[in-house]
Amino acid sequence: MSKTLAPHPHTASRLALSELAPGAMQSEIRAMTTECDRIGGINLAQGVCDTPVPGPVENEAIAAIRAGHNIYTRLDGIERLRKAIAAKQRRDYGLEYDPETEVMVACGATAGLHAACMALLNPHDEVLMFEPFYGYHVSTLKSMRVKPVLVPLAEPDWALDVDAMRAAVTPKTRAMIVNTPANPSGKVFSRAELESIAELAREHDLFVFTDEIYEYFVYDGAKHICLATLEGMRERTIVMSGFSKTFSVTGWRLGYVTGDAKWMGAMGYFHDLTYVCAPSALQHGAAAGLEQLPAEFYTRLAADHQSKRERIVSALRDAGMEPSVPAGAYYVLAKATRLQGETAAKKARYLLAQTGVSSVAGSAFFRPGRGEDLLRFCFAKKDHDLDEACARLRRL
Template structure:
């Protein structure tokens, strides 16, 4: 029997796939096979351009972290760790969150080392949410959060932040809550908007979570990337939110080791057991020698490492903001993370994906269509640029952008 299956190869492009049998993709299999971000990275690499599309963060790995992993491999620390991760790293993380946020956690029962923040997120969704549950996410959103929910038959309910200022609209949050709502996701500092939620905003979200008895999932992977007067506040440090907050973060960005897959989750002990169970089913443990390298970094790097990271990235932000302005693409200047959403209305193209391709062709600079971060119809006049790049590459990208034909 011949059946025809429709797949959406790359947002917006429909393709038909003929199969000779009744074999077919599952109901949950993605309609988007390759994310727009990856597609742009591939196109950019193919033409030898400068890729500001993906948040790959190719800056230097701190020597102590790299050497710690090398040493662990040489010392034979290459086998499975406990499913919770090595105790030394859990202790180092507990000490760090106590020092920086005043959050007291038990490293034995409340900290889980995960396969990146992504692994933490997946395991937490499995353990705490059911198919059909609704979860509030703020728009513009990080696509993985939505994809993860959809892949588990959980329903993401986007709530728009006020366009441009990215201020929280509390009435909109309340209006989005139904009897099926189980959680709110906060990503602070936020990819792609660079929004850093203020203490007041987090308190207001916390009050709503309390009123409607919701989990607060918080993705803080960019916690050390904050600029100017912005200050990173974790919802977990706010009074009364400890039990319902599931804090997820990691070292991909902080130590420039996106490929190592080391993240962590902090939550009340009553949730961590089940979350660890699901993490074990998929990942068994986070890569052992890299856990040791990261533990060396968390134990030994001084506070100045983290302030230096923010300072360096603030300089990179300034470089790219200036270049985008000069190129006629007014940027939304981010308070945190390392992306810039810029106005692409002057670029030719029917939608943001086409505009990103036009810019790539004109300048060799890869960016991401803003539509990747909004519901259908949104973000079509925006492009996202990543500035966590080596200075030489960023300088090259800025030169290319300024040379844009207009």
């Protein structure tokens, strides 16, 4: 009979959380969504994007399930969708990517970033990010023991401080993350700002990971520029985007990455290791959207969300919460100084209790001590829900 050895009384148990786990917690976005669901409120916290799914996208996904497209795909996605993504990048930005070696379908843009970090970064590398930031970007880096280095954007219009960006570079800097149009600020980086970023990347031989998931959500004549189109940037830029926002299918978890063939093989390996492949039948739906939806779909998408933006901005002003009007994406950061609570998290919970409208504490997008006077609101909602939320905010 085998003997079980008792642990030495002075030896720490090996049954313990990892070094990373104690600092990990549910995101404030998820926490506010849970609390909003509990009271049956209107969720302007999470970017769920519950507007209707385009007909060709929905119909083709259903048809694909019924046609038996329910097994694993190639690790980088079905050929049809890879070709459609390559055609889209050519159409929109004049970028040529080989669908066989330079396009990867991912389980959302988040999975694309995860695969890129696994393939191209090492523990203790440093990555420049702009603040306010999207929390999943920071958390993904930390989960790989990579250090995010925050470069604050200048309020009130979130302008790029080139001197601050340059001062943040160290011998350990390996890459930069650029989110444009940006969550949570709605900032759309200008060509001059992107040229400054590109110059720094070339000078210090850095990768740039660009999160362009909101590429079609631009307002007031603003233009989204893909950083990979700038001189010397295609080789070092990993472009991440997806279909969650554009086609209102956030729950499908479908995104993609385009990049130079030198990097994509390793990225595909790590995506396969973690996710195996993106949902098979749903890839056909996304391909149909890219193939069949006309240019007017994208211009109407922007116009519809600009109308939604005007409604939420007006309601926030009437409620005494001055908004920073976004040039892109579908979020608004608004001043919450007049609301009760010592922190932004408490202000968000006070607002939810008073109005049944959930928001996210601005502090979720800044380093500790910043963003405590801000709340973020998502306006990618069905019209009747958004209008009801606006009415409730005005009664505050």
